[in-house]
Amino acid sequence: MEGNLSVVGYGLSAIGPAIAVGLIFAAYINGVARQPEARNLLQPIAILGFALAEALAIFGLVLAFVFN
Amino acid sequence: MTLTAPASWVGTAPTASGGGEGYQTPTPEIFWQPLFELGPITVTNQMAWAAIITAALSFAMIALSKNAAVVPGKGQWLFENFYNLPRNTIARDMIGTRHFRQYLPLIVTLFTMVLFFNLAGSFFGSMMPVTSKIGFPIALTLVVYVVYHWIGVKKHGLGGYFKHMVPGGLPKAVVPVIFPLELITYFITRPLTLALRLFGNMFAGHMLIYLFVTGAFYFLIEGDILLKLVSLPTFLMAGVMLVFELLVQFLQAFVFALLTASYIAGALADDH
Numbered sequence: 001m002e003g004n005l006s007v008v009g010y011g012l013s014a015i016g017p018a019i020a021v022g023l024i025f026a027a028y029i030n031g032v033a034r035q036p037e038a039r040n041l042l043q044p045i046a047i048l049g050f051a052l053a054e055a056l057a058i059f060g061l062v063l064a065f066v067f068n
Numbered sequence: 069m070t071l072t073a074p075a076s077w078v079g080t081a082p083t084a085s086g087g088g089e090g091y092q093t094p095t096p097e098i099f100w101q102p103l104f105e106l107g108p109i110t111v112t113n114q115m116a117w118a119a120i121i122t123a124a125l126s127f128a129m130i131a132l133s134k135n136a137a138v139v140p141g142k143g144q145w146l147f148e149n150f151y152n153l154p155r156n157t158i159a160r161d162m163i164g165t166r167h168f169r170q171y172l173p174l175i176v177t178l179f180t181m182v183l184f185f186n187l188a189g190s191f192f193g194s195m196m197p198v199t200s201k202i203g204f205p206i207a208l209t210l211v212v213y214v215v216y217h218w219i220g221v222k223k224h225g226l227g228g229y230f231k232h233m234v235p236g237g238l239p240k241a242v243v244p245v246i247f248p249l250e251l252i253t254y255f256i257t258r259p260l261t262l263a264l265r266l267f268g269n270m271f272a273g274h275m276l277i278y279l280f281v282t283g284a285f286y287f288l289i290e291g292d293i294l295l296k297l298v299s300l301p302t303f304l305m306a307g308v309m310l311v312f313e314l315l316v317q318f319l320q321a322f323v324f325a326l327l328t329a330s331y332i333a334g335a336l337a338d339d340h
Contacts, residue, residue: 044161044326051323055261058268065096 006064013060020053091286094278099200099271114201117194121184129180154179154325162329163336171332174215178208179325182266186317189274190310197317200270202263209263212328217254220335229335262327269320273313280306 028046032039101113132147140148154176159168185204189197199205220229233250234243280302287299 040157040161044157047319047323048326048330051265051327052261054269055265058261058265061268061272062264 004064004068006067009067010060010064013063014057017053017055017057020056021050024049024053091283091290094275094282096271096275098275098278099196101196112201113194113196114198114204117188117196118185118198118204121188121198122181125180125184151176153322158322158325158329162326163333167336168329171215171329174211175325175329175332178212178328179321182208182324183318183321186266186270186321187314189270189317190314197270197274199266199320200274202267205263205266208266208324209259212262212331213259216328216331216335219332223336232337258331262324266320266324269316273309273316277306277309277313280309 024046028042031042099114102110103113103116104111129147132143136144155172158179159172159175162168163171182199185198187197188194189200217229220232223229224232230251233254234247238246284299284302284306287295287302291299
C-alpha cells in the first residue's frame, strides 16, 4: 500500500473542528428554535464561531501539503 | 510549498497519460495554469480572470449606481438588494451604527471581490476559483491587516493600542501571560487564518470537484462494464459537490468580510 502519512494527519486534525462546527450550529439552531426573533442577532455570531473553528481544519489541510 | 512550483501542467484530461498507466490523482500542480510570459512575469489563468472580473464588476457597479433614483429601476433594485447584505448584515451589525459608514467602501469592495473571485470556480469559462491561488488571499489580507492596525493606532495611540489588546479587569498577575498571547493573535494568527481560510476552502473544494470529474471520466473510459456503471454516481456526486461549492464560495466571501468588520470593530472598540 502506498500513501502519505500527512494525509492521515489531516484526517485526524479535522475531527476536532468537525465536532466544534457541529456544536456551534446545534447551539445556533437551538437558539433560533427557542427564540425565532433572535435569528438575525445569532447568525453572524454563529458564522463567526464556525469560521474560527474551521480555521484549525484548514491549518491541517495546508500542513498536509507542506509536509508532503 | 509546492503550490507555486512551476511544474508541467498536465491539462484536464486524465487519460492523457493513459494507456494502462492507471489513474493519476490530482496534485496541487493543477492550479498552475500559465497563459503567457510578460518579461519576468508569467501571467496565469487566475490573473487573467481576476483582471476580467475586476473590470466587469467596476463597470457593472458604476453603471448600476450612476443614475440612482428615488424610485429604483430594475437594475438599481437588484444592486441595492445586493449592497444591503454587506452594508447591513456585515458592516452595520459588526461595527455599529456610529462608525460603520467610514469603512463601508472597504467592506463592500472586499465582499464583492472575494465573492466573484470565488464564484469563478463554479462557472464555465473560468472553472477555477481565482482565490485558490494563495497570492490573492494574501494580497487581500495584507490590505485588511494594514487597515485594522492603522485604525487601532489612530484611535488609541501606539502605546494605547498595545494596552488595548489586553482585556481590562484582569488581575495584575495574569497580564504578562495574556499579553504575548494577544500579541500573537493580533499580529500572526489573525492574518494567517484570514488568508489560509479563504485559500484552503477554495483550494480543497476545487480539488474535490476535479477529483470526482476526472475519476468519473477515468471509470467511463478505462474501466470495465462494472466500473462504467460506477461512473454515473461519480458524475452525480461531482454535480452535488459543485452545488455545495456554490454555498461554500458564498459563505467564505461572507466570512471574509465579516471577519474584516469584526477586526475593525475590535480595533475601534473602547477599552473593554
